Amino acid sequence: xxxxxxxxxxxxxxxxxxxxxxxxxxxxxxxxxxxxxxxxxxxxxxxxxxxxxxxxxxxxxxxxxxxxxxxxxxxxxxxxxxxxxxxxxxxxxxxxxxxxxxxxxxxxxxxxxxxxxxxxxxxxxx
Amino acid sequence: xxxxxxxxxxxxxxxxxxxxxxxxxxxxxxxxxxxxxxxxxxxxxxxxxxxxxxxxxxxxxxxxxxxxxxxxxxxxxxxxxxxxxxxxxxxxxxxxxxxxxxxxxxxxxxxxxxxxxxxxxxxxxx
DNA sequence: TCCACACATAGATATCTGTCAAATTAGAGC
DNA sequence: GCTCTAATTTGACAGATATCTATGTGTGGA
Numbered sequence: 001x002x003x004x005x006x007x008x009x010x011x012x013x014x015x016x017x018x019x020x021x022x023x024x025x026x027x028x029x030x031x032x033x034x035x036x037x038x039x040x041x042x043x044x045x046x047x048x049x050x051x052x053x054x055x056x057x058x059x060x061x062x063x064x065x066x067x068x069x070x071x072x073x074x075x076x077x078x079x080x081x082x083x084x085x086x087x088x089x090x091x092x093x094x095x096x097x098x099x100x101x102x103x104x105x106x107x108x109x110x111x112x113x114x115x116x117x118x119x120x121x122x123x124x125x126x
Numbered sequence: 127x128x129x130x131x132x133x134x135x136x137x138x139x140x141x142x143x144x145x146x147x148x149x150x151x152x153x154x155x156x157x158x159x160x161x162x163x164x165x166x167x168x169x170x171x172x173x174x175x176x177x178x179x180x181x182x183x184x185x186x187x188x189x190x191x192x193x194x195x196x197x198x199x200x201x202x203x204x205x206x207x208x209x210x211x212x213x214x215x216x217x218x219x220x221x222x223x224x225x226x227x228x229x230x231x232x233x234x235x236x237x238x239x240x241x242x243x244x245x246x247x248x249x250x251x252x
Numbered sequence: 253t254c255c256a257c258a259c260a261t262a263g264a265t266a267t268c269t270g271t272c273a274a275a276t277t278a279g280a281g282c
Numbered sequence: 283g284c285t286c287t288a289a290t291t292t293g294a295c296a297g298a299t300a301t302c303t304a305t306g307t308g309t310g311g312a
């Protein structure tokens with residue numbers, strides 16, 4: 001399951017780590033960058049998966065077992081399982097079996113990567 | 127076409143404008159928040175639309191006419207038109223006809239909103 | 253060994269989505 | 283008015299996706 005090593009998209013961030021602007025807005029996304037980012041956005045472009053991601057991230061200890069998640073939805077366990085698989089294949093979450101239960105936790109770097117593409121600066125203008 | 131006034135999702139940003147963390151990671155997304163965000167992410171969850179957004183944002187003057195965009199893809203005008211419509215209905219871009227041509231520009235606040243949900247802080251840890 | 257429980261996979265199905273060709277609308281210039 | 287060009291709308295269709303039921307796979311306890 002090493003989905004980790006996607007070539008990080010540089011764009012729009014200088015050496016100091018200070019961002020000039022959202023890469024998306026800085027210079028046109030290449031075809032390959034777009035092809036690589038789209039599946040990530042697609043993975044979170046679903047209300048159930050957005051909530052799953054959020055539930056997992058906010059759960060005590062930064063991880064949650066499937067049973068914790070299933071009860072939060074009006075969906076059957078296989079459906080939840082399906083959505084978790086989609087998130088995992090995108091690299092947004094990871095999992096491990098511990099005894100009877102399977103635990104999931106998020107991969108923050110992937111989330112951050114998406115955030116940076118859209119706009120790396122803090123919402124300071126409010 | 128007033129798609130503007132979606133109730134901004136507060137979450138995770140204190141009064142000073144400094145963000146404590148990504149709302150998604152701060153506290154569980156409500157069902158309605160998720161239902162509202164998912165279509166936005168869905169709109170950008172396509173390689174063509176990602177590039178369209180980027181091309182528009184980066185184009186001189188911050189706007190581009192459809193003819194500028196169409197030539198950048200191996201797709202027919204109706205297909206480009208379809209994708210632009212999806213982006214516009216999501217509120218991510220707006221448009222105006224000026225003479226023969228139709229110009230599109232992005233709505234930065236919508237992009238920022240998505241960025242904030244995923245992670246409001248700058249990618250400082252690199 | 254056997255059963256109960258947690259979760260995943262497989263298969264089926266209805267719906268959504270991306271694409272194109274054809275037809276339509278809207279301006280500009282003659 | 284007529285015609286050319288720009289862009290959108292419509293209709294059709296193949297492929298993807300979300301969901302369910304039924305079945306399979308691990309794990310722990312009696």
